[in-house]
Amino acid sequence: MLCKTAKSSRTLTNKRDIILDAAATLFLKEGYGAASINKLITRIGGSKATVYGYFENKERLFAAVVESIVDEVPVFINDVQLEDVEMRDGLIAISERLLEIATSPRHLALARLVIAEADKFPEIGRIYYERAPRHICDVLTAFLKEQTAKDGIKIIRPQELVESFTGMVLHHQLFRQFCLDASPPSTTEIRRLAVRNANMLIAMINTAPAGAR
Amino acid sequence: MLCKTAKSSRTLTNKRDIILDAAATLFLKEGYGAASINKLITRIGGSKATVYGYFENKERLFAAVVESIVDEVPVFINDVQLEDVEMRDGLIAISERLLEIATSPRHLALARLVIAEADKFPEIGRIYYERAPRHICDVLTAFLKEQTAKDGIKIIRPQELVESFTGMVLHHQLFRQFCLDASPPSTTEIRRLAVRNANMLIAMINTAPAGAR
DNA sequence: AACCGACTGTAACAGGTGGTACAGTTTGGA
DNA sequence: TCCAAACTGTACCACCTGTTACAGTCGGTT
Incomplete structure (x- = not known):
């Protein structure tokens, strides 16, 4: 069976994974350019600073997302x-x-x-x-x-x-x-x-x- | 033979075609989101108003470009x-x-x-x-x-x-x-x-x- | 000379961008 | 109880976006 997300079977607790998962959904839906960090955090709550604490860039976040899905x-x-x-x-x-x-x-x-x-x-x-x-x-x-x-x-x-x-x-x-x-x-x-x-x-x-x- | 542009064989005189041609190059190179009207007019000179005189939208311009190439x-x-x-x-x-x-x-x-x-x-x-x-x-x-x-x-x-x-x-x-x-x-x-x-x-x-x- | 349409340059608009700084809050463990 | 680490909210930066408005400038036709 194909499941929607690698980790969607159990709820995500780790913040990094939550960000990665939401970012995946966002990038897949909107594309790189149209997806923004603001949209990301309004979906999951929290603050930009947290995102930038885990990923140094929008680009790095993107790379991490693609890699995790592929x-x-x-x-x-x-x-x-x-x-x-x-x-x-x-x-x-x-x-x-x-x-x-x-x-x-x-x-x-x-x-x-x-x-x-x-x-x-x-x-x-x-x-x-x-x-x-x-x-x-x-x-x-x-x-x-x-x-x-x-x-x-x-x-x-x-x-x-x-x-x-x-x-x-x-x-x-x-x-x-x-x-x-x-x-x-x-x-x-x-x-x-x-x-x-x-x-x-x-x-x-x-x-x-x-x-x- | 494949030529680079449909009309590149002779120089373009019609302003609409000049815009369309430059927009094609730009969209193909940068993608829809990253291509901007500003970049477009800095390439060909002239003013935004001229572009918007011929194409009501960025979206319409894009559609015209795609159609002309396809x-x-x-x-x-x-x-x-x-x-x-x-x-x-x-x-x-x-x-x-x-x-x-x-x-x-x-x-x-x-x-x-x-x-x-x-x-x-x-x-x-x-x-x-x-x-x-x-x-x-x-x-x-x-x-x-x-x-x-x-x-x-x-x-x-x-x-x-x-x-x-x-x-x-x-x-x-x-x-x-x-x-x-x-x-x-x-x-x-x-x-x-x-x-x-x-x-x-x-x-x-x-x-x-x-x-x- | 007068006129017209096509074109240009500039400025403004509201809104969004990635990214940073900082003070404050929550959380969990010792 | 205390402390550090993780997290949050807000404000800010400089910059870019599509789009409109407007006053001005050409070249060419009557």
């Missing part, structure tokens, strides 16, 4: 069960997870935020890239290599293949949500998309014309 | 030659164009801008979606239907297939540029990617397991 991704991806699993089922399972997290309002808003600000804060772009898309591709690549090795198939440029795969799973769905404020796909729709895309990838691997594997 | 997309896509062309060559040609425009700094910055602001200005998101990704998918779908009809192949859900295709062509490349400020691919790299992806699509169509065509 860290949910590897956690969520890593606990998908991949042992003693057929290739097709594994691909489906990973695709489902990928779709679920990437299309969730929270992580969609994070992507929006990172894309918008990565040119001003390169650090944030790097952290996001490595822990979200890169990490997912690495997991997929490892799984794919392991599975194809069983059958004695060797894929050329497996990493590139996997990048194409995640693109075909996510790309248009994300743009529809970004641009049209479309709803995230339902669980059954996610299932359908995952199966479809897994089938297509397998078709590509088995056919393998020039350069495809 | 309109370059269909123009650029539509003039790819698709008559008396093999399927593979057609797919390659379209993919090349798609990659060229979508990864160009100008249109990458536009995408960044639209993604960042679409939730605050839904109109802009809609216009972008229809004239860029939607239009490209429509062109591709039409071409694919026409080509497969020749061979008596019937693709199920061709639109969805095409959306997957554009995703596999673009997605990861765009995220690399968004997050890591990576350079756009070179012409030869674009060629390689286009060929590879066209081959993969054809492989998918020819294999066609459950749901793939």
Whole structure:
């Protein structure tokens, strides 16, 4: 299950976490520029001085927020069960997870935020890239290599293949949500998309014309 | 060829166009929030009153800018030659164009801008979606239907297939540029990617397991 | 010469920004 | 009971925002 916040399951007591949590909500909703420290403290009460006691800058606070959210991704991806699993089922399972997290309002808003600000804060772009898309591709690549090795198939440029795969799973769905404020796909729709895309990838691997594997 | 601005080939004389052009540069570079009318007029000289004579709002100016840039997309896509062309060559040609425009700094910055602001200005998101990704998918779908009809192949859900295709062509490349400020691919790299992806699509169509065509 | 429309420069408006300073209050532990 | 640390409220700083108003200045057409 995807929960709204990493820590929303129990009430936050630590002041730093309260600030971080509220700042996350605010930044995700309004973007970096429009979110202000004043708005932040009117939401949680207390004073600016407290905020600046924990975070030296608006920028640092922002970085801490992004990092805390993006860290949910590897956690969520890593606990998908991949042992003693057929290739097709594994691909489906990973695709489902990928779709679920990437299309969730929270992580969609994070992507929006990172894309918008990565040119001003390169650090944030790097952290996001490595822990979200890169990490997912690495997991997929490892799984794919392991599975194809069983059958004695060797894929050329497996990493590139996997990048194409995640693109075909996510790309248009994300743009529809970004641009049209479309709803995230339902669980059954996610299932359908995952199966479809897994089938297509397998078709590509088995056919393998020039350069495809 | 991709030129930097729609009108940069000849010097702009019309004041409205000068404002629009400078505003485009400014918004693309700084984003909606950080771009200000003051910055705009210090770049082009003149006075705020002139700007507000042509555009009633910052928001309207922004919309006009986005619309003027996004309109370059269909123009650029539509003039790819698709008559008396093999399927593979057609797919390659379209993919090349798609990659060229979508990864160009100008249109990458536009995408960044639209993604960042679409939730605050839904109109802009809609216009972008229809004239860029939607239009490209429509062109591709039409071409694919026409080509497969020749061979008596019937693709199920061709639109969805095409959306997957554009995703596999673009997605990861765009995220690399968004997050890591990576350079756009070179012409030869674009060629390689286009060929590879066209081959993969054809492989998918020819294999066609459950749901793939 | 007279006129007009397009343009400019400057100033003002109310309101918001990130960030700091400081005096005062609450809290929890010894 | 005392103390220190954490927190709060308020006021302040310099600066920037979008937007309007207004008086003035050009270039070109009748």
